[in-house]
Amino acid sequence: MEISGDLPHKIAISLIPGIGAVTARNLIAYVGSVEGVFQEKEKNLMKIPGVGEINAKKVVRQNVLDRAKREVDFILKNQIQTFFYLDDNYPARLKNCSDAPIILYFRGNANLNERRIISVVGTRNATNYGKDICEELIRNFSEKSYQILVISGLAYGIDVHAHKACLKYNVPTVGVFAHGLDNIYPALHAPIAAKMLENGGLLSDFISETKIDRQNFLRRNRIIAGLADATIIVESAEKGGALVTADIANSYNRDVFAFPGRSTDPFSKGCNKIIKLNEAVLVENAADIEKAMNWDVKTSSNRVFQTSLFVELTPEEQKLIDLLKGGDRFVDEITIETQLSMSRVSSLLLGLEFKGLVTSLPGKMYRLK
The missing domain is CATH 1.10.10.10 (Winged helix-like DNA-binding domain superfamily/Winged helix DNA-binding domain)
Structure with missing residues (x-):
């Protein structure tokens, strides 16, 4: 397995405390390279817009390269792919998101630039109604002639049922982690994760040995939303992580769909709410999603780029x-x-x-x- 010589620096810049993805990209853009950031003088870093004295000190006084080199060893040992945001292999849809991670870690064989990608998320307390929706939705997609990739979070409830349905119907599926690839959480889902490596994969922006932390689960939702053309909310209470993902997807100008439920069902209140607020489009089946996304329209690869001879353009x-x-x-x-x-x-x-x-x-x- 080949790795780039500057991989330790690519990992290291993501480990500097207080330096998020936006600031890291700004640093690299002004300095000219990720390695250069670690070699630049503090007084020069301070002059970069959006960095300032405090962040400049953090960069200069950091001690993260040794940890990054250990992570490279872990990557090599476990055959992990890395996607740095400036690399050609970085997921194109995610690259268009302003807060996309600097670097991603991936195990599996899925194409993260598949022509059709959806995210399927929902409550951890899935009802039989929600489980049936997952099953039927994925089965319908599996019967189509086109390829589709399904993204979710491998959490309890709707997430894991979406993954299970994908495995059952041979639809590629990727689980996005809120921790490193050295761990499976919840541990109960380890067998499912292992099967996903054969037709899909596991993705994270966290290094190994990252502690399980509630905030990280909210943070990973931006990846679930950013990787996909559309986010589908199957079931959700009035508040929950699935609605956070829907909100992020809307902020990225991505499509959001939700399955309605009875007004008295607690785990349909969230879906009903975002439909009512026009934050999601009501759907009842895969056909509704296909129609909204124009997936039933075939396009020719041999297109001729020619504007009408009689159309005046500004x-x-x-x-x-x-x-x-x-x-x-x-x-x-x-x-x-x-x-x-x-x-x-x-x-x-x-x-x-x-x-x-x-x-x-x-x-x-x-x-x-």
Whole structure:
């Protein structure tokens, strides 16, 4: 197994106390390399926007490289893949999220850039109603001709039932951990995790020997939401981690779906609530999701990029068309590359859709017709 020579530094920057993913990316962008961050003088680090004196001291006075080197040994021993945010193999959907982890650790064989990816989450206190939904949903997806990857958190309840259904119907599934890959929590799910390695995998942004901590479970929810085109809430109480994941997915401009339940059912109150608040689209089956995501629409790989001869475009519209000639783009990418506001880009894309020049794809991605 080959690893890059700067892997210890890539791991180490994620271990500096108080330096989150956003600040770490800022440091690397200004210094020029991850290794350079550890060699830069404190007075120079202080001048970087968003860093300041306190964070500059943390970087210079850190002592994390030795721990990072031990982690490299663990990675090699256990055949773990690493995805650094600047590497080509980093999951594309997650890369578009502002707070995406600097580095990810993965065991398994799943394609984290699969054409269709959904997250299925819900309460830890799954009812028979919720379990049946998981079973039917995954079975329906398994009967389709397209490939799909299912993401969840391997927790009790809806999460583990989604994973089990995937294993039963041979659908690739990935569990996102709130701790390192040296541990399975809950331990009861270790046999399921082992089977997932054969058709899916296990993913984390935590190093080995990380202690089980409640806050880490909330933190990992951003990965579950960010990896997917859409997040599906099967069951949830009025408050819970699944609703946090739904909220994060909405903040990423990803689609959110929820299965409704009876108004008197405590573990349907959360789903009913976000549907009522228009924070999720009501769905009853896989067909509803396929229709909303346009998965039943076949596209040709041999597309000809040509705008109508009789359509007049504004300079801004032409800018978007020229950008999309280079390939499909997420709306976040279009915003960054055109330096236009999100609201302006959304308005322009809608206009181009009405003119029949572009089409929207799952996960807020756009393509020339």
